[in-house]
Amino acid sequence: GQQLNQSPQSMFIQEGEDVSMNCTSSSIFNTWLWYKQDPGEGPVLLIALYKAGELTSNGRLTAQFGITRKDSFLNISASIPSDVGIYFCAGQLRGSSNTGKLIFGQGTTLQVKP
Amino acid sequence: DAGVIQSPRHEVTEMGQEVTLRCKPISGHDYLFWYRQTMMRGLELLIYFNNNVPIDDSGMPEDRFSAKMPNASFSTLKIQPSEPRDSAVYFCASTLNTEAFFGQGTRLTVV
Numbered sequence: 329g330q331q332l333n334q335s336p337q338s339m340f341i342q343e344g345e346d347v348s349m350n351c352t353s354s355s356i357f358n359t360w361l362w363y364k365q366d367p368g369e370g371p372v373l374l375i376a377l378y379k380a381g382e383l384t385s386n387g388r389l390t391a392q393f394g395i396t397r398k399d400s401f402l403n404i405s406a407s408i409p410s411d412v413g414i415y416f417c418a419g420q421l422r423g424s425s426n427t428g429k430l431i432f433g434q435g436t437t438l439q440v441k442p
Numbered sequence: 443d444a445g446v447i448q449s450p451r452h453e454v455t456e457m458g459q460e461v462t463l464r465c466k467p468i469s470g471h472d473y474l475f476w477y478r479q480t481m482m483r484g485l486e487l488l489i490y491f492n493n494n495v496p497i498d499d500s501g502m503p504e505d506r507f508s509a510k511m512p513n514a515s516f517s518t519l520k521i522q523p524s525e526p527r528d529s530a531v532y533f534c535a536s537t538l539n540t541e542a543f544f545g546q547g548t549r550l551t552v553v
Contacts, residue, residue: 376540418542
């Protein structure tokens with residue numbers, strides 16, 4: 329079935345450092361989304377990407393939709409303690425049989441040391 | 443809008459019992475998704491609906507699982523009979539076009 333491979337699985341960094349994580353797939357996606365999940369809560373949307381090559385920022389977060397439509401990355405600059413959480417990529421598949429189908433990567437757990 | 447509303451937030455039940463999870467999507471959203479989250483498997487898509495019609499239920503693990511969406515403002519996920527391995531957090535999400543918004547989830551524990 330369709331899968332998203334997200335890496336790294338976890339990161340432990342010092343406050344102030346930059347962070348980078350990515351997702352790849354063998355399938356082509358129409359849309360890439362990046363979410364953050366805090367403990368005990370549902371995932372919250374951070375950034376949405378709609379076009380191949382698109383680069384979008386949201387504060388200290390920057391994400392890009394890969395040219396091949398099969399990958400995306402998320403960067404967090406100057407990390408702070410409240411960035412701690414699990415980050416998920418999600419992709420909306422292309423193709424009539426998959427219209428609207430939204431699947432998720434395995435998540436990247438981020439820990440920030442003050 | 444209050445967002446996606448799920449109930450209950452927590453459910454503890456005995457093996458063999460029927461469990462029903464409920465979801466109220468955001469008004470006007472035309473897609474509704476049910477996901478299951480565990481440490482081992484992450485966020486798994488179980489089933490999704492478009493305009494109340496089930497589109498893909500290939501992620502539903504077994505016949506013990508069923509989902510319905512009788513109208514645009516309500517969906518249920520039922521497990522009958524429940525088993526300990528069904529213990530997980532179950533999320534409902536709704537979208538208009540692409541951006542999915544999640545509920546707070548139902549933490550299910552089957553003992």
